[in-house]
Amino acid sequence: MTLAIADTKLDLRLLKIDLLAIGQEARKAARALALAPTEQKNAALFAAAAALRARTDDILRTNAEDRDAARASGRPESFIDRLTLTPARVEAMAKGLEDVAALADPVGETIAAWERPNGLKISRVRVPLGVIGMIYESRPNVTADAGALALKAGNAVILRGGSETIASNRAIHACLAEGLRAAGLPETAIQLIGTTDRAAVGLLLEGLDGAVDVIVPRGGKSLVERVQKEARVPVFAHLEGICHVYVDKAADAEKARAIVLNAKLRRTGVCGSAETLLVDEAAADRLLAPLVIALLDAGCEVRGDAATCAVDARVVPATEQDWATEYLDAIISAKVVPGVAGAIAHIERYGSHHTDSIVTEDAATAETFLAEVDSAIVLHNASTQFADGGEFGMGAEIGIATGRFHARGPVGVEQLTTFKYVVRGDGQTRPV
Amino acid sequence: MTLAIADTKLDLRLLKIDLLAIGQEARKAARALALAPTEQKNAALFAAAAALRARTDDILRTNAEDRDAARASGRPESFIDRLTLTPARVEAMAKGLEDVAALADPVGETIAAWERPNGLKISRVRVPLGVIGMIYESRPNVTADAGALALKAGNAVILRGGSETIASNRAIHACLAEGLRAAGLPETAIQLIGTTDRAAVGLLLEGLDGAVDVIVPRGGKSLVERVQKEARVPVFAHLEGICHVYVDKAADAEKARAIVLNAKLRRTGVCGSAETLLVDEAAADRLLAPLVIALLDAGCEVRGDAATCAVDARVVPATEQDWATEYLDAIISAKVVPGVAGAIAHIERYGSHHTDSIVTEDAATAETFLAEVDSAIVLHNASTQFADGGEFGMGAEIGIATGRFHARGPVGVEQLTTFKYVVRGDGQTRPV
Structure with a gap:
């Protein structure tokens, strides 16, 4: 027993040494990457895409091993599906790398520039x-x-991927490393933590002695929760997307129907999917029943307040917990609220500051909603499922953030940069 | 003994209840403040300025009590000076409030706006x-x-001020509260923690159950260190300003002299004060001696490498520790380096990513320095003492940040905001 404990401690110490070395290599590579010209970075992306295509068979074979192991350990089919690669999925990855190469390079862009009365030229x-x-x-x-x-x-x-896809991740990572090598960039610019030891996540969250500037978690709520709780460095993430559609008394009924159905059902597993429908009491007679019946007829479970339950026998009564639940499934909660102020109050109480939409033809009411709902993304007459970097025109995204700092909303290449002030003078000194 | 412990625990529990209530009030006030029009916020600032002027005698009397107590407890004169208010200092505070009122209101500003092919209008x-x-x-x-x-x-x-100025802070805070009241804004928009219990700082750093979005520390290194270590919410701060002036072989000697003297000696206690002088070895013969002698003659202690020591008997040999020290005093470390690459390497190794300057007439060398030095502020041919929100044209600043997120460099009103995406549509739904 004592020996086992000693071994565990030794293992942890060795793991820490390994990870600190990875951190130091990353920091060195970051210096080189920061100064690399756009063409060189793009060359690495194109070469990595070519490598992915050339090694598709290898990657699929490796992925089949991961899949077999996951099946053997009793993982559900939905899980197996998420980790499964196909020729089309590998091609989509390769194409994704080329798409990122086609994006504008944010590095070096002058965000703002001004001149001071003393002649100093300041730029961000x-x-x-x-x-x-x-x-x-x-x-x-x-x-x-x-x-x-x-x-x-x-x-x-x-990179620290799930232990069930470690072999697939290694095979894909080898292609990225080949791309970096081909372009003359340090391979250590993209490192994959090779161990499946869960302690590695904890060490990464501590920041590896200042080597890590930001953590981006991508996965289920329990992962994000752990990351937000333990991380000693900034995190770009959202814990939940409890998104609302509020249908105002001045809503166009047809727009409302299309938006509500799309917001809930286009894909139910994405963070921008609507979880709660709020309908203005001043027009509940006209709007509530058609919306609820359209949802039910489309195969969506509806959990409602008393007014919503009265619409159709298929509606289930909602509990307090429903208003605070991200179903990620074909289930929606629905409620009648006293106008836009009631909708805002509900969203502030139960929402997750992710994405919320108002449907109305009344411009003033829309502006009230857009101004007062304190979420990363607020929409007027559009589906919450537009909460996506691609749909925003930012190209690919690494995630969506609901924090108030730095990156908020979709996190694309631009959000993975910061800025510095460059000041050009001609001998200026500061008066006392 | 047991009882004493129980009391301490009880006190802490009561303190926590008090502070959580302050946090909840602040959160409520923040909702109101977020929607307050510019004129109302300015009215509060003007009314607070008037109150400061009207109550100057009261404030000075209260401040005298703080001062007497600090003296009685043996605080040094430099400390007493920092906490001392005079009629001129009170007037400067009132004027400062009016200056902030005169700044543009950042809230509601559209930072960027674009339209998508599907007609969605997106704005930040x-x-x-x-x-x-x-x-x-x-x-x-x-x-x-x-x-x-x-x-x-x-x-x-x-607000949580130092315990030695609690009475003065209360008197000033009362004027701010009067301003808020006069403008019809919630007084709880600006709250002062009334207790001098040090445990209050710890609770504030934990974020008061999510009520605090960011911590801004303002004080010595030990305070900032504690805040950065313990805070569970983002922090806008810099730990140290180890700022460098690099004098390149292509420097104009007169500009170099003026900039070095100003960067070090204009004020030695500010974070933008230079702590290390780096001189290009290719022109050390021409540049080093005049700079070092000018510093010495101006009353500055110089701690140098061998080449610098050879200039003048008054130069003290520098130790390894000197390159990593923020003196905040009339002391400078000085060293000869192999060109701009040597300067960059030295700054990356010993600097604090705050503010660094190059003096050169060679534009290409300047651009290399500006691009490769990874600091919040990099300057060409200008004094490091320009590291200041006012000098940047931002108006007042709450501090200077060296973090890579959100606020970097001077933290003014604009840096105390974030953004949201407002999306205006006409019924758009997202295709599958």
């Missing part, structure tokens, strides 16, 4: 964030996506 | 950060400065 210039720690679960394509976005924004990245 | 709009926790030491004017900046940017603020 975009620079990379530094080293990104990426912690994700079962989808192996995150290895390629996150590596590419970090690289394009001039950052080094340390 | 500035919104307040929320609730700011301000922890500061002996200067009572921070009470007014921080309160005003937070208010102007639409935030609520919880």
Whole structure:
């Protein structure tokens, strides 16, 4: 027993030494990446895409091993599906790398520039964030996506994928390393933590002695919760997307129907999916029943307040817990509220500051909602499912953040940069 | 003994209840502040300035009590000076409030706007950060400065000043509260923690159950160190300003002299003061001796490498520790380096990523320095003492940040805001 404990401590110490070395390599690579010209970063992305295509058979064979192991350990089919690669999925990864290469390089961009009365020329210039720690679960394509976005924004990245896809992640990572090598960039710009030891996540969250600038978690609520609780460095994440659609008395009924159905049902497992429908009491007679019946007829479970239950026998009574639940499924909670003020009060109480939408033809009411709802994304007459970097025109995204700092909403290449002030003078000194 | 422990625990529990209530009030006030029009916020600032002027005698009397107590407890004169208010200092505070009123209101500003092919109109709009926790030491004017900046940017603020100035802070805070009341804004928008219990700082750093969005410490290194170590919420701060001036072989000797003297000696106690002089070995013969002698003659102690020691008998040999020391005094370390690459390597190794300057007439060398030095502020041919929100044209600042997130460099009203995405549509739904 005593020996076993000693061994565990020794293992942890050795793991820590390994990870600190990874952190130091990442920090060194980040210096090189920060100064790398756009063409060189793009060359690495194109070469990595070519490597992914050339090694598709290898990658699929490796992925089949991961899949067999996951099946043998009794993982459910939905889990197996998430980790499964197909020729089409590998091609999508390769294409994704090329798409990131096609994005504008944010590094070096002058965000603002002004001149002072004393002749000093001040500019704010975009620079990379530094080293990104990426912690994700079962989808192996995150290895390629996150590596590419970090690289394009001039950052080094340390990847820590789920243990069930470790072999697939290694095979994909080898292609990224080949791309970096081909372009003459340090391979350590994209490192994959090779061990499945769960203690590695804890060490990464501590920041590896200052080597990690930001953590981006990508996975279920329990992962994000752990990361937000334990991380000693900034985190770009959202814990939940409890998104609302509020249908105002001045709503166009047809727009409301289309938006509510799309917001809830286009995909139910994404963070921008609506979880609660709020209907203005002043027009509940006209709007509530058609919306609820359309949802029910589309196969969605509706959990409602008394007014909603009265619409149709298929509606289930909602409990207090329902208003605070992200179903990630074909289930919606529904409630009648006293106008836009009631909707705002409900959203502030139960929402997660992610994405919320109002449907109305009344411009003033829309502006009240847009101004007063304190969420990363607020929409007027549009589906909450637009909460996505691609749909925002930012290209690929590494995630969506609901924090109030730095990155808020979709996190694309631009959000993976910071800035510095560059001041050009001609001998100016500061008066006393 | 047992009883004493029980009492301490009870006290801590009561303190926690008090502080959580302060946090909840701040959160409520922040909702109101976020929506307050510019004129109302400015009215509060003007009314507070008037109150400061009207109550100057009271404030000075109270401050004298703080001062007597500090003297009685054996505090040094430099400390007493920092906490001392005079009629001129009170007037400067009042004027400071009016200056903040004159700044542009950042809230509601559209930072960027674009339209998507599907007709969605996306804009990024500035919104307040929320609730700011301000922890500061002996200067009572921070009470007014921080309160005003937070208010102007639409935030609520919880102030925790040094225990030695608690009476002065209370008197100043009463004027701010009077201003808020006169303008019809919630007095709880600016709250002062009334207890001198040090445990209050710890509770504030934990974030008061999510009520605090950011902590801004203002004080010595040990305070900032504690805050950075213990805070469970984001922090806007810099730990040290180890700022460098690099004099390149292509430097104009007269500019170099003026900049070095100003960067070191204009004020030695500010974070933008230079701590290390680096001179290009290719022109050390021409540049080193005049710079070192000018510093010595101006009363500055110089701690140098061998080459610098050879210049003048008054130069003290530098130790390894000197390169990593923020003197905040009339002391400078000095060293000959192999060109701009050597300067960059030295700064990356020993610097604090705050503010660094190059003096050269060679534009290409300047651009290399500006691009490769990874600091919040990099300057060409200008004094490091320009590291200041006022000198940047931002108006007042609440501090200077060296973190890579959100606020970097001077933290003014604009940096006390975040943004949200406002999306305006006409019924758009997202295709599968």
